[in-house]
Structure formats: structure tokens, C-alpha cells
Amino acid sequence: MTDTKNTSVICCVKCNRPVSHDEIGLYKRIFNRGAETFWCIHCISEYLDCPVPKLEKKIAEFRDMGCTLFTE
Numbered sequence: 001m002t003d004t005k006n007t008s009v010i011c012c013v014k015c016n017r018p019v020s021h022d023e024i025g026l027y028k029r030i031f032n033r034g035a036e037t038f039w040c041i042h043c044i045s046e047y048l049d050c051p052v053p054k055l056e057k058k059i060a061e062f063r064d065m066g067c068t069l070f071t072e
Contacts, residue, residue: 012040022059025069029062
């Protein structure tokens with residue numbers, strides 16, 4: 001029996017970079033929980049005028065708070 005995992009890659013709609021699970025969670029947390037298209041952390045950073053390391057810190061804080069958008 002062959003493993004048939006979904007291997008499609010989700011990409012940022014602004015720059016076409018692949019987005020990670022955490023970037024999807026961050027996008028949903030900030031912009032729209034029901035979103036079906038996403039931005040990468042670099043595009044979110046540019047839009048919010050917020051450095052990437054600060055957004056990465058927020059991801060860690062959300063995960064520590066138990067936010068279900070950041071569980072793998």
C-alpha cells in the first residue's frame with residue numbers, strides 16, 4: 001500500500017514563495033481566520049512594516065498561549 005500524503009505546496013499569493021504552517025497560522029491570526037490564500041512572513045512583514053524577527057517572536061508567543069493555529 002502506498003502512502004498518499006498531500007504533497008501540494010501552498011505559496012504566497014504576493015511573491016509565490018512557499019509558506020510554512022506557521023506562516024499560514026500567522027496570516028489567519030492577523031488577517032482572517034477563514035482565509036484560503038496566504039502571504040509569507042516576508043510579505044506580512046512588509047505590509048505591517050514590522051521586522052520578521054518580531055513576527056517570529058509573536059508566533060512563539062501565540063504557540064505558548066495554546067493558539068490552535070500553531071499546532072502541527
